Amino acid sequence: MDVKIGLEIHCQLTNLRTKLFCNCSSDYRGDEPNTHICPICMGLPGTLPLLNEKALEDGVAVALALNSEIQPKMTFYRKNYFYPDMPKNFQISQFDGGDGVPIAKGGFVDLDVGRRIKIRRIQIEEDPAKLVYSGTIDTAEEVLIDYNRAGIALVEIVTEPDIRTPREARLFLQKLRDILEFLGVSDGSLEGSMRCDANISLGGGTRVEIKNISSFKEVERALRFEITRQKRLSAEGLTVQRETRHWDESRRITVSLRVKETEEDYRYFPEPDIMPVVVSEQYVDAVRGALPELPHRKKDRYVEDLNVPVQNAAILSRNLRLSQLFERCVGLGADPVEASNWIVGDLLSYLRELDLSLEDPKVRAEHLVEMLRLIEDGLISGKIAKEVLLESLKTGKSPKRIVEERGLMKIGDEELLERLVEEVFRENRRAVLDARLNEEAVNYLIGQVMKKTAGKADPVLTSKLVRLKLSQIEVG
Amino acid sequence: MARLMEYSFKEASIEEHVAKLIERISRLEPEIHAYITVLEEQALQKAKRLDDALNKGVAKGKLTGMTVAVKDNICTKGVRTTCGSRMLLNFNPPYDATVINQLEAQGAIIIGKTNMDEFAMGNSTETSYFGPTRNPFDPSRVPGGSSGGSGGAVAAEMADLALGSDTGGSVRCPASFCGVVGLKPTYGAVSRYGLISYANSLEQIGPMARTVEMCKLLFEAIAGHDPLDGTSIPEELRRPTELGSRTERRSKFKVLVPAQILGEGTDERVEKAVLNALSEMEMVEFEVRSGDLPSLSAALPAYYVIAMSEASSNLARYDGVRYGHQSPWKHDWDETYSATRAEGFGVEVKRRIILGTYTLSAGYYHKYYVKAQKVRTLLITEFKEAFKRFDLIAGPTMPILPFRIGEKVKDPLEMYMCDVDTVPANLTGFPAITIPCGFIEGLPVGLQLIAPPLGEELLFQAARLFEEELSLRVPRINR
Numbered sequence: 029m030d031v032k033i034g035l036e037i038h039c040q041l042t043n044l045r046t047k048l049f050c051n052c053s054s055d056y057r058g059d060e061p062n063t064h065i066c067p068i069c070m071g072l073p074g075t076l077p078l079l080n081e082k083a084l085e086d087g088v089a090v091a092l093a094l095n096s097e098i099q100p101k102m103t104f105y106r107k108n109y110f111y112p113d114m115p116k117n118f119q120i121s122q123f124d125g126g127d128g129v130p131i132a133k134g135g136f137v138d139l140d141v142g143r144r145i146k147i148r149r150i151q152i153e154e155d156p157a158k159l160v161y162s163g164t165i166d167t168a169e170e171v172l173i174d175y176n177r178a179g180i181a182l183v184e185i186v187t188e189p190d191i192r193t194p195r196e197a198r199l200f201l202q203k204l205r206d207i208l209e210f211l212g213v214s215d216g217s218l219e220g221s222m223r224c225d226a227n228i229s230l231g232g233g234t235r236v237e238i239k240n241i242s243s244f245k246e247v248e249r250a251l252r253f254e255i256t257r258q259k260r261l262s263a264e265g266l267t268v269q270r271e272t273r274h275w276d277e278s279r280r281i282t283v284s285l286r287v288k289e290t291e292e293d294y295r296y297f298p299e300p301d302i303m304p305v306v307v308s309e310q311y312v313d314a315v316r317g318a319l320p321e322l323p324h325r326k327k328d329r330y331v332e333d334l335n336v337p338v339q340n341a342a343i344l345s346r347n348l349r350l351s352q353l354f355e356r357c358v359g360l361g362a363d364p365v366e367a368s369n370w371i372v373g374d375l376l377s378y379l380r381e382l383d384l385s386l387e388d389p390k391v392r393a394e395h396l397v398e399m400l401r402l403i404e405d406g407l408i409s410g411k412i413a414k415e416v417l418l419e420s421l422k423t424g425k426s427p428k429r430i431v432e433e434r435g436l437m438k439i440g441d442e443e444l445l446e447r448l449v450e451e452v453f454r455e456n457r458r459a460v461l462d463a464r465l466n467e468e469a470v471n472y473l474i475g476q477v478m479k480k481t482a483g484k485a486d487p488v489l490t491s492k493l494v495r496l497k498l499s500q501i502e503v504g
Numbered sequence: 505m506a507r508l509m510e511y512s513f514k515e516a517s518i519e520e521h522v523a524k525l526i527e528r529i530s531r532l533e534p535e536i537h538a539y540i541t542v543l544e545e546q547a548l549q550k551a552k553r554l555d556d557a558l559n560k561g562v563a564k565g566k567l568t569g570m571t572v573a574v575k576d577n578i579c580t581k582g583v584r585t586t587c588g589s590r591m592l593l594n595f596n597p598p599y600d601a602t603v604i605n606q607l608e609a610q611g612a613i614i615i616g617k618t619n620m621d622e623f624a625m626g627n628s629t630e631t632s633y634f635g636p637t638r639n640p641f642d643p644s645r646v647p648g649g650s651s652g653g654s655g656g657a658v659a660a661e662m663a664d665l666a667l668g669s670d671t672g673g674s675v676r677c678p679a680s681f682c683g684v685v686g687l688k689p690t691y692g693a694v695s696r697y698g699l700i701s702y703a704n705s706l707e708q709i710g711p712m713a714r715t716v717e718m719c720k721l722l723f724e725a726i727a728g729h730d731p732l733d734g735t736s737i738p739e740e741l742r743r744p745t746e747l748g749s750r751t752e753r754r755s756k757f758k759v760l761v762p763a764q765i766l767g768e769g770t771d772e773r774v775e776k777a778v779l780n781a782l783s784e785m786e787m788v789e790f791e792v793r794s795g796d797l798p799s800l801s802a803a804l805p806a807y808y809v810i811a812m813s814e815a816s817s818n819l820a821r822y823d824g825v826r827y828g829h830q831s832p833w834k835h836d837w838d839e840t841y842s843a844t845r846a847e848g849f850g851v852e853v854k855r856r857i858i859l860g861t862y863t864l865s866a867g868y869y870h871k872y873y874v875k876a877q878k879v880r881t882l883l884i885t886e887f888k889e890a891f892k893r894f895d896l897i898a899g900p901t902m903p904i905l906p907f908r909i910g911e912k913v914k915d916p917l918e919m920y921m922c923d924v925d926t927v928p929a930n931l932t933g934f935p936a937i938t939i940p941c942g943f944i945e946g947l948p949v950g951l952q953l954i955a956p957p958l959g960e961e962l963l964f965q966a967a968r969l970f971e972e973e974l975s976l977r978v979p980r981i982n983r
Contacts, residue, residue, distance in 0.1 A: 066600055071821050073587070073700040074597060076733050108864070108978040110841055117820035126869070175823070295864035297873060300814055302702035304524050304736050 029247070033197055033251060034148075034189035034227040039157060039208055041086045041181040043214045048154045048181035049077030049120065057218060061160075062173035068092040069179030071116035076301050079104075083181040084212040084305065087131045087152045088315045090183050093207050093322060094147050103129050104152075107152045109292050112171070113156040115178055121153035123296045131307070134432075137207070139199050140346070146188040155180040158352040183213075189227060193250035197226065200256050201244045209348040210322055217387060222323040226251060230258045238282055241275045254282055265502050275491030286494045314418065328353055334364035340372045349386040356393035362400050370396065374414055378421050389425040399427040411483050442493070445485060449493045453501075462496055470494065514711025519567035522551040525571055528860060529616075529662045533911065537637050537648075538656035540576045540586055542616040550613045557611075565611025567725055572607055573629070573663035575651050576617040577624055578709065579698040580604055587700050588620040588632035588650075591822045591829045591848030601698020602733070603667060603709050603726045604755040610725045615663050617747060622850045623703040623819065624669055626650050627677045627922045629787035631852045631911055638909070639681060639732035641947055645906040648681030650674040650787035651712070658712050658845025661965025665722045666712040671703050672807050673901075675710035676938040681942045682902035685967065686712045688926075690957045694739035695730030701818040703811040704735075706930040718941065718968045723960060742958060748823045757966050758894045759792045761954075764800035765899040765925050777949040778900045781941035781974060788973050790966075791896070797890060799883045802926055804881035808920060809863050818858025822848060840845075871916045881930045887932050892927030896966060898924055901938040929954050937963040939970050 040054075047054050050068035070074045091098050105123035122130040135147035139214045157178035161168035185204065191197050201224065214221050224247050229235040238254060241247045258268050273282040321329070323345045330341035344354045350371070357367040375396070378384075384391060394468035399416055402408045408416065408431055416427045416436065423430075431437055439445060452473055453460050462469035526544050533539060557563035574580065577587045579597035581604075586592045600608075607614065621631040629637040637652040639645040647656040651668025655678025658666045666676040670688040679686025681737025687710045694709045695957035701707070711722035730736040761782065767774055781794045824830030824844035831843035849857070863872035890897060903925060910917045930937035934954055941951035951970070955962045 029966065065596075070826060072599075072696040072827070073585070073592065073595065073821070074599075074601060078696050078732060078734050104815050108820060109839070110820065110823065111825075112825055115821065115826065117823060119816050126874070147615075295817070295861065295866075295869070297813060297817070297864050297869070299737075301701075447918055499909045 029231045030230075031192055031255060031335050032189040032229050033191035033194075035185075035187045035191065035197060035200065035247075036225040036227070037185045037201065037204060037214075038155070038182045038223045039090075039204075039211050039214045040183070040218070040221045040490070041083055041183060042089070042218055042221050043085065043213055044080060044084075044181055046079065046080055048080050048083050048152070049179055052179065054180050056180075059176065060129040061172070064176040069115065070175060077299075079302055079305065080181060084131075084307070084445065085184055085315055086181075086211075086311055087150065088307065089211050089213060089319060090185070090208065090466060091132035091135065091150050092312070092316055094132075094135040094137060094150065094185070094213055096132035096147055096150050098132045098307055098312050099129045100308070102131050103127065103304045106297040106299050107153075107303060109155070112173055112176070113159050115175060119154060119156065120182075120299050120302070122151035124149050124151070126296065127298065127471055128296065129224045129304075135198060139196065141196075141199060143192075145190045145196075145200050148186045148188050150186075151184045153182050153184060154178070154210050155182050158453050161197060163299055176359060186311045189229070192382075196211060196246040198244045198248040201302055202278070205244075206323070210320060212320055216325075220370055226256075228254050230255065230262070230268070233440035234270045235367060236268060236270070236276050237272045238365075239272055239285065240276065242457060246275060249280060253280065281354045281411055291435060319342075323351075325436070330354075330364070334358065334368075335365050336368045340368035343372050343376075344368060344465055352392055353386060353391070357397050360397040363404075366400055366403075367396065370400065370417070375421075378418050382421055390421055395420050395426055399496075403428055403429060406440070406486065407431070407437055407486075409438060409483060409487055412438075428480060436484060437482050439484050440486045440489060442489065444488055445493050448477050448480055448485070449473075449490070449497050452480070452494075453497060460498070460501065464501075470498070473498075505524060508528050512954065515878070517551075517915050518547060518554045522547050522571060522615070525615065525639065525662065525664075532640075532660050532662055535636060535638060536640055536641055536647075536656050537661070538618055538660065538662055539616040540619050540632075540653070540655045541584060543583065543614055546583075547615050553638055554611055555612070563611055563746060564653075565609065566721060567607065567665070567958065569609030570664040570744050571615040572612045572722070573615055573618045573654055573657040573666040574604070575620055575624075575666070575668045575709075577620060577669055577700040577702075578603060578677045579615075579700065580614065580617065580791035583614075583617065584631070584699065585617065587624070588622045588629075588634060589848065589853070591845075592700075593829060594632070595828055597698070599698065601709075602730045604697035604698065606726050606728070609955075610791070612665070612684040612725070616657075618651070618657055618668075619648035621674075621855050623700070623815070623856050624650040624674055624707075625672055625815070625852050625856055627673065627919065628907070628909075628970075629653060629656075629678070630909060631850055633850060635946040636909055639906050639947075642684065642847050642906065645908050645947070647679065648678030648902070648906065650678075651686075652678045653680075654712050655679055655684060655686070656937060658682065658684045658714060661714075662875050664713075665718060667722070667726070668710055668712055669699055669702075669707055670710045670926075670930065671707040672811060672923045672930050673958060674707075675712060676901050676926050676929075676936060676950065677922065679712050679938045679962040680691045680940075680952075681948065683948030683950075684712055684714050685716050685937065685939050686710060686859070686962065687719055687721060687723055687937045687960065688929050688935060689727065689960060690737070691930075692956065692961070693742075693935070694726050695728070695733045695736050697730055701814070703814040704818065705814060706807070706811060716964055716971050719937075720964045723964075729959075737958075744828070744898045750844065756789050757896060757969075759790055759898045760797075760890055760894040761792060761794045761898050762797040762800055763794055764797055768777075769921060769924060770903040771805045771898060771905060773944045774900050774902070774904060774949050777942035778951050779897075781951055781970065782898060785970065785973060789969060793894070794824075795890070797886050797897070799879060799886050802879045802950075803883060803928045803931055804920070804924050806876040807923065807931055808859075808932070812856045812860035813864050813873050813876075814859045814860070816864065819849075819853065819857055822850070850972040852916070883928060883930045887928070887934060887954075888956075895955070895962060899952055901925060901952040905944060905947045905949070925952060933957065935960050935963055939965050939967045940976055942976065943975060 056064040108118040130151035132150040157175040160172040208214040243484040271287040326345035627649040628646035629649040639647040654666035654668040657663040659682035675686040713719040829848035936954040938950040
């Protein structure tokens with residue numbers, strides 16, 4: 029059945045430092061409730077909102093990165109409804125209807141799997157406060173309000189119903205988060221900085237909205253559940269109701285919040301305290317000129333300037349932190365190709381294995397570079413390096429220290445190696461005979477020497493000694 | 505200036521001046537009830553400080569020692585600001601409005617917070633939770649509204665100066681009914697920061713005084729760009745624009761009297777008094793012509809749609825959660841909010857909230873709000889056209905004389921009709937002044953002059969001529 033999914037994503041502009049309409053600090057996480065508030069963001073009588081111009085700049089940057097069309101004159105509207113998390117009982121937002129003009133319309137995001145997801149509009153608005161229930165939403169005796177979040181700047185990104193699978197929804201969200209991180213406007217790793225509502229309809233049928241989804245993983249789950257639920261309804265000959273549903277994370281089901289009949293009338297009208305904002309072409313050009321390097325440009329540069337294999341470059345440029353790690357390695361003097369191979373290959377698989385994120389303090393470019401240098405200087409073999417890297421990621425210790433502590437330094441002592449080679453030759457007479465005709469047997473002999481040294485023997489030297497010895501053996 | 509010297513500074517010291525004023529307030533206040541809060545101690549202390557500064561020769565404010573009565577919808581730090589409502593009975597703003605800071609900087613003394621129609625909704629000061637203010641010329645009559653307390657305080661000489669707010673005529677109406685001068689400045693000329701919003705796109709804080717000169721002085725003290733108000737006109741745009749360039753006095757003032765503001769609904773005696781005053785002025789420096797401004801007839805309904813729409817949204821914040829009146833918890837949010845608002849707001853406020861909610865609702869927004877905005881645009885265009893040929897637009901400020909307390913409260917529509925001549929200045933954002941132009945049976949009649957944007961100087965010049973030429977015999981208010 030034809031599945032249509034549209035997403036509405038709210039991203040906090042976490043790098044603004046201040047709120048959207050006042051000078052309160054937006055860096056509230058972990059602080060006491062209601063300590064980042066002022067008369068303006070509390071909407072006290074007599075106060076007036078004052079637009080934070082940096083928010084406009086960030087909004088334009090997002091729109092440019094999403095190939096969206098920036099509107100020459102945008103307006104702010106009031107969205108009126110009563111709810112205890114809204115200090116003024118209206119939200120200053122934008123509106124794509126009536127005379128309302130949001131900051132940008134249209135645009136698209138190309139997924140790595142070759143699908144293009146179209147954007148409908150992008151708008152700027154203020155975040156409401158946070159309701160803190162003592163217990164669950166149903167059973168709480170009381171609810172506390174933390175206004176620290178009230179008035180934080182949000183960009184709302186609304187997609188067309190272009191997404192076809194729950195998996196695609198997740199890929200889109202990841203991609204979007206990456207783009208926002210590249211732009212430096214929003215830190216997606218902060219709790220609650222990105223929130224998502226999803227619309228879903230099956231076979232051109234009724235649209236259901238799912239609200240309050242906390243993570244990308246949960247979006248995928250919620251949509252999966254909803255597809256199953258709607259299919260089952262259809263199979264039973266029941267109709268899907270147009271309604272808003274809540275994703276209950278603990279039970280992993282959606283539950284009905286309200287049906288169409290009770291959906292609010294927001295009574296949008298132009299915010300009289302904020303004049304329409306003229307966004308000139310020069311302004312847009314200036315923002316464009318100051319945009320940081322975005323993924324596709326990064327990829328090209330890695331390939332062209334640093335000779336990184338295309339495959340590696342594509343992976344490294346996809347994610348801001350990964351590209352930062354790579355660029356830091358190069359900056360510290362690592363060979364770009366070697367560094368890219370190690371990051372894309374072993375490092376990423378170890379991180380998955382250890383369930384570590386790139387932000388973990390144990391993941392350090394300095395350590396990676398040190399390890400690469402140990403290989404380059406012939407002090408450890410590639411095989412030992414893998415062990416060292418894994419250990420370093422587990423413990424946070426530097427590769428040098430690991431090598432020293434565990435005596436992993438390569439054995440380059442020729443006399444010692446000669447003795448070992450002789451030993452191996454004595455113990456493997458059959459292989460020695462074969463080796464003169466068969467390269468595989470040569471490698472077997474080299475491997476035996478490595479085995480005796482637990483991989484520490486200098487592979488180049490060992491190979492040389494084995495071949496020398498073979499050439500010295502007289503054929504009887 | 506004569507009046508100013510005569511009253512304000514004939515005392516030996518500012519402290520003496522303030523003490524006499526407080527004495528006068530305590531004598532007249534029981535009858536007039538112009539104030540919600542009188543700041544006796546605070547004012548006396550400030551007076552002492554100013555006297556000290558004067559003695560040391562360091563006082564330099566334009567308003568040094570002058571007492572200002574401030575409408576109770578303008579926030580004063582640490583002094584309750586009620587908007588004449590039970591909802592904000594104990595609201596103590598943690599900040600001062602920008603105009604208050606400006607007054608302080610100029611050495612003015614805030615003498616008290618004045619009575620007003622609840623949330624500035626009304627033109628009789630009868631909807632105040634604190635009871636009505638009475639007209640000093642006839643205490644059985646209303647002082648006008650919504651800045652009736654400010655009008656009454658100035659007229660009865662219970663303050664040297666007063667601030668009101670004008671959303672649809674709320675400064676000019678009480679100024680007219682109380683026989684004083686009142687100005688509705690150009691939209692954006694005076695900061696609205698700290699003015700508790702009723703209808704943001706229409707309202708301005710405005711000065712009231714017994715003379716044009718004092719009114720001008722107060723206006724100059726509060727005008728200026730305020731970075732806290734996004735609708736405040738930037739300093740570089742305050743130089744007269746193309747339209748405002750006629751702030752230089754011509755050989756004669758060309759005045760337009762639109763046919764639409766006379767006749768039906770206007771008291772014949774008022775009309776006559778205004779036209780008499782204008783024709784008297786023709787002897788001097790005025791050239792008066794009648795003409796048409798057709799859109800004026802649509803101004804009143806457009807005004808009420810916009811004002812009520814904005815009000816319904818602005819007043820949504822009074823839910824009792826963070827400040828103000830709160831009803832005890834009633835099992836869910838909606839019911840608790842409803843109870844709080846039902847108890848906290850008066851009838852007129854509720855009426856306007858409901859009407860405003862209706863006009864903004866889905867399906868009615870285009871029929872009412874959008875249409876009202878179109879009328880507004882049309883009106884601006886017509887006014888701009890008129891100002892290509894005329895310096896000023898003139899007519900009565902109020903179509904009627906001050907009515908008796910209780911006379912109109914039962915009929916809101918009749919009450920709304922009183923605003924017919926004042927609302928155009930709010931819809932267009934153009935400045936307008938009212939000055940007394942005559943008395944009928946001891947009751948004052950106001951004449952209104954409207955100028956192009958930022959044409960306040962032009963208004964003061966013309967008004968001063970009226971003041972000089974008409975030399976009105978003001979009935980004594982000396983109780």
